[in-house]
Amino acid sequence: MFQLKDFYSYDDCKGTADWLMAQTAVRPTIGIVCGSGLGGLADMLKDQVVFNYKDIPDFPESTVHGHAGRLVFGTLKGRPCVCMQGRFHQYEGYSIQKITLPMRIFKLLGVQTVILTNAAGGLNEDFKVGDVMIIKDHINMPGMVGFNPLVGSNDNRFGVRFPCMSDAYDKELRQLAMNIAQELGYEDFMKEGVYCVVGGPSFETIAESRLVHRLGADAVGMSTAPEVIVARHCGMRVFALSLITNQSVMDYDSEEKANHEEVLQTGKHRAEQLERLVSTMVTRIEHNNNYA
Ligand SMILES: O=P(O)(O)O[C@H]1O[C@H](CO)[C@@H](O)[C@H]1O
Numbered sequence: 001m002f003q004l005k006d007f008y009s010y011d012d013c014k015g016t017a018d019w020l021m022a023q024t025a026v027r028p029t030i031g032i033v034c035g036s037g038l039g040g041l042a043d044m045l046k047d048q049v050v051f052n053y054k055d056i057p058d059f060p061e062s063t064v065h066g067h068a069g070r071l072v073f074g075t076l077k078g079r080p081c082v083c084m085q086g087r088f089h090q091y092e093g094y095s096i097q098k099i100t101l102p103m104r105i106f107k108l109l110g111v112q113t114v115i116l117t118n119a120a121g122g123l124n125e126d127f128k129v130g131d132v133m134i135i136k137d138h139i140n141m142p143g144m145v146g147f148n149p150l151v152g153s154n155d156n157r158f159g160v161r162f163p164c165m166s167d168a169y170d171k172e173l174r175q176l177a178m179n180i181a182q183e184l185g186y187e188d189f190m191k192e193g194v195y196c197v198v199g200g201p202s203f204e205t206i207a208e209s210r211l212v213h214r215l216g217a218d219a220v221g222m223s224t225a226p227e228v229i230v231a232r233h234c235g236m237r238v239f240a241l242s243l244i245t246n247q248s249v250m251d252y253d254s255e256e257k258a259n260h261e262e263v264l265q266t267g268k269h270r271a272e273q274l275e276r277l278v279s280t281m282v283t284r285i286e287h288n289n290n291y292a
């Protein structure tokens, strides 16, 4: 199942992007990544052209329940988009370069803004299951010990050797999301905070949850940060949000046990609101044309 090739050159990425562009007339400027159980976002696209990951050159396959494994091109309220209905994680056995490959393909397709969603455990005591956290920053635990997707030779056609990450999560897009959430009456469950990525696939021990909380994280998951790093490296704007699907266990008396079924279930409950939030954002990005 695991592919041997772990590094993808500019020409490899271009080959895949050209292959896709030869089969669809859609030229997306917005790319969307759907987290666990949040693939319904892709169903909102009109005039779809769909590729199964297994048919796309160099693409890994989705192996996680709740990640359909389809790349969907289409329009969202008239705006050309491409949507990953399912993402890749390192714990699936793929290299960090492989799980982030789609970001470079997005770039070569013409994407300017990436919107990522994920499911995450809530660490902040003020967060409830079903809250939506706009990500303002991340802690990349694997990255801090060398598992950064940009490790390896740098191709300047993608970006600089040492990209800045203090502005990774676009301020204007975060404000736009907050404004839209207010208009839609979502204030009660909209939050903002710091996302911490860990390797997984085991959920956190109590001590680990306490640790990452003390380090400054409000939510914890197993994705997103590597994709964000690669997207920012190649100059795309990034907006990301976490659906708090479960409360991280931080108390030795708690009877709660994190599990993937609960994660998917919470996704179902909030799906409609998340879809409305993201689709309205897509429309406003178009109206403002506020690209970097
Ligand atoms: O981050 P996404 O892909 O939403 O998935 C999250 O949910 C899964 C665990 O239930 C893990 O893969 C975690 O990262």
Ligand SMILES: Nc1nc2[nH]cnc2c(=O)[nH]1
Residues within 6 Å of the ligand: 119, 120, 121, 122, 198, 200, 202, 203, 204, 220, 221, 222, 245, 246, 247, 248, 258, 263
């Ligand atoms: N690491 C991690 N990932 C998640 N994804 C959804 N919930 C969680 C969680 O509690 N921990």
